[in-house]
Amino acid sequence: MIxxxxxxxxxxxxxxxxxxxxxxxxxxxxxxxxxxELRQHAAPIEYEADTQYPGAPISRDAEGGKTARRLLGxxxxxxxxxxxxxxxxxxxxxxxxLGTAVYLSQCHHNxxxxxxxxxxxxTGWHRDSRYWNFARPELISAWLALGxxxxxxGCLWVIPGSHELDISAQQLDELQFLRADLEHNKIxxxxxxxxxxxxxxxxxxxxxxxxxxxxxxTDITKFSMVFTYRDATNLPKPGTRSSLQPDIxxx
Ligand SMILES: O=C(O)CCC(=O)C(=O)O
Numbered sequence: 593m594i595x596x597x598x599x600x601x602x603x604x605x606x607x608x609x610x611x612x613x614x615x616x617x618x619x620x621x622x623x624x625x626x627x628x629e630l631r632q633h634a635a636p637i638e639y640e641a642d643t644q645y646p647g648a649p650i651s652r653d654a655e656g657g658k659t660a661r662r663l664l665g666x667x668x669x670x671x672x673x674x675x676x677x678x679x680x681x682x683x684x685x686x687x688x689x690l691g692t693a694v695y696l697s698q699c700h701h702n703x704x705x706x707x708x709x710x711x712x713x714x715t716g717w718h719r720d721s722r723y724w725n726f727a728r729p730e731l732i733s734a735w736l737a738l739g740x741x742x743x744x745x746g747c748l749w750v751i752p753g754s755h756e757l758d759i760s761a762q763q764l765d766e767l768q769f770l771r772a773d774l775e776h777n778k779i780x781x782x783x784x785x786x787x788x789x790x791x792x793x794x795x796x797x798x799x800x801x802x803x804x805x806x807x808x809x810t811d812i813t814k815f816s817m818v819f820t821y822r823d824a825t826n827l828p829k830p831g832t833r834s835s836l837q838p839d840i841x842x843x
Contacts, residue, residue, distance in 0.1 A: 656711030
């Protein structure tokens with residue numbers, strides 16, 4: 593299913609879009625499920641306030657403080673989500689990119705991201721691998737657009753090829769976001785591009801790829817489903833957050 597050209601694109605750019613990977617009907621069914629969970633505030637949930645990102649409510653008790661950002665623990669939350677996260681079509685695509693058997697990490701992403709019209713926050717430029725602890729920072733996240741994702745509702749932006757760059761500690765702030773005030777980083781950020789997605793498109797991206805996202809300025813919530821995968825040799829480091837829950841082998 594994945595061509596040599598697509599593999600080369602992923603290796604060089606650090607991301608790959610597989611258009612129309614899922615049907616609209618499936619995406620709508622997951623949105624309905626997510627809305628139901630949001631109505632019930634079904635734990636585990638990360639709220640915008642928890643992120644402390646720019647634009648987020650100051651605390652869970654502040655106005656808008658109960659705006660959810662992520663329905664966490666998606667794999668264990670519902671068999672529909674678990675089945676999707678381990679489905680063969682996705683597994684085959686990941687195996688083509690990772691080159692070995694594929695394992696789902698339950699410790700990272702593993703969520704439905706919601707970006708709600710009011711109180712959504714802005715995510716700065718970062719590598720997901722900054723807080724992940726594996727033998728190598730070489731995992732792949734699979735981001736399924738459950739609805740259309742555009743600049744106005746806060747789609748992802750990426751810096752193509754940035755997964756391979758050597759970045760010094762001085763280029764990052766104390767939370768490991770790229771410092772926008774540095775001339776060196778400005779040159780890097782000029783290469784940034786938005787990644788608009790249509791409903792059902794799948795974005796696969798490397799855990800070292802710098803990415804960011806804006807706020808949702810529309811009046812419709814944006815939903816995306818995101819899971820993270822490693823290859824068979826890239827084990828989580830014992831005693832870290834990345835090894836808190838067992839990884840799931842895709843068949
Ligand atoms: O949609 C967003 O705000 C970006 C989320 C993101 O980059 C992340 O969770 O790593």
